[in-house]
Amino acid sequence: MAVNWFPGHMVKARREIRENATLVDIVIEILDARAPRSTSNPDLPELVKKKPIIRVLNKSDLADPEATRRFVEHFSAEGLTAISMDSLTGKGSREVLQAIMDTYQPLAEALLKRRARVRPPRVMVVGVPNVGKSSFLNALVGKKAAKTGAKPGITRGRQWIRVRGDVELLDTPGIMWPKVDSEEQGLKLALLAVVGEKAYHDEEIALYLLKVLQARNPQILWKRYQIEVPGLKAAEILQLVGTRRGYLVKGGTVDTAKTARVLIEEFRRGNLGAITLDEIG
Ligand SMILES: Nc1nc2c(ncn2[C@@H]2O[C@H](COP(=O)(O)OP(=O)(O)OP(=O)(O)O)[C@@H](O)[C@H]2O)c(=O)[nH]1
Ligand SMILES: [Mg+2]
Structure with missing residues (x-):
């Protein structure tokens, strides 16, 4: 179901992502591997302030593998972390977990230096409608996951899911509004069912x-x-x-x-x- 992005919805989505970002160490932006640029929101880095972003090129099973490989390479050359994933089979989840650990390493070291307790990294998932946010969460969590319940001290009792003992995922993904800069990008997003049927x-x-x-x-x-x-x-x-x-x-x-x-x-x-x-x- 595609969302109609009335200004009110956008303001609410922005606020939720901004608030949730303050609770996590890392943000995962789910992209559609068939259109990794068009399904990315360029406002995200600013919205989540300085939180590191891992980009997951999901639905890689539907994309041209050579193009996906080149996109991952291209993003890496720009200093971004990007991983290709198929959430239906779980292919890529090991690499995603590794990327979370690698990204968290310097933060954990900083905590140690301050003699603070090092807790598991906290992660949130965001992405435009229909890119596979929920499927990605399920793929990552698998069957072994346990809901860890609302943490005391965290506003509004957000739920965290423990992944394999060493990552905590915010259980509800943040829906981002698609950014449509051109007619062609709008058509791509319609083809991918990111924007509503009524738009085109x-x-x-x-x-x-x-x-x-x-x-x-x-x-x-x-x-x-x-x-x-x-x-x-x-x-x-x-x-x-x-x-x-x-x-x-x-x-x-x-x-x-x-x-x-x-x-x-x-x-x-x-x-x-x-x-x-x-x-x-
Ligand atoms: N082929 C393929 N299909 C996928 C993959 N991930 C998700 N899907 C399909 O894409 C559709 C949307 O997946 P969801 O996980 O519901 O996407 P979402 O981002 O949570 O969607 P909203 O909550 O509506 O914003 C479903 O039909 C999924 O089965 C994938 O890696 N490969
Ligand atoms: Mg969902």
Whole structure:
């Protein structure tokens, strides 16, 4: 369910993330590996003040593996910690836990120096709608997790979940508002079901998807629909897909609305293959 980001919702989300950030040592921003830039919120570092951020490229199973590898490399070169993850299988969770420990190390050392007790690192998860925040929490926590209950001294009784004895996770992830800077980014976010269905027409989204496929993965349209895309307009490809699938209305014309919906669903489920929408740089 996508949230409609009325200004009031945004203010509340901002406030919650800002407040929760004061309770944790590390913030994990969940991104969609198919669009790691478009699903990131550039306001986050400022919002969580100086807290270190670990970026998790989730749904890596649906993204082009080579593109994901390059994004992780690119982020690392910028001095950011980024890890690819598949929350459905848990692939990547060991690396995430290691990154939490590595990030916490200097903070723990600072505590030791002040002769303060070193407690487990506290972590919160944030991300735009539908990127897999809840799935990520479940993947990380597994079955061994125990809710540690509301900690005394912490306002409003927030719940913490203990992960394998040495990490404490805030049990409710923070929903971030997507930042939409361009028409194209909006279309990507609609395709990924991050922004609401009402913001865009299915046909617009499907035409955008077809343009991306035509430019970057034309073999996908050949393999699945036996369509040779060079020289065709996106609208023509949509017509051909509808014809191939037999989505016709009375009079034999193509049901473009239905064709568009099916294409979007196929993309979201990964049926079209591993596709990354964002480009590096
Ligand atoms: N293929 C794949 N699907 C995933 C992955 N992580 C989550 N999903 C799916 O993505 C959808 C959204 O996942 P959630 O965990 O509910 O996402 P969320 O960020 O908590 O969503 P909201 O609470 O609505 O903001 C669900 O259908 C999940 O099954 C992943 O790593 N790979
Ligand atoms: Mg959720």
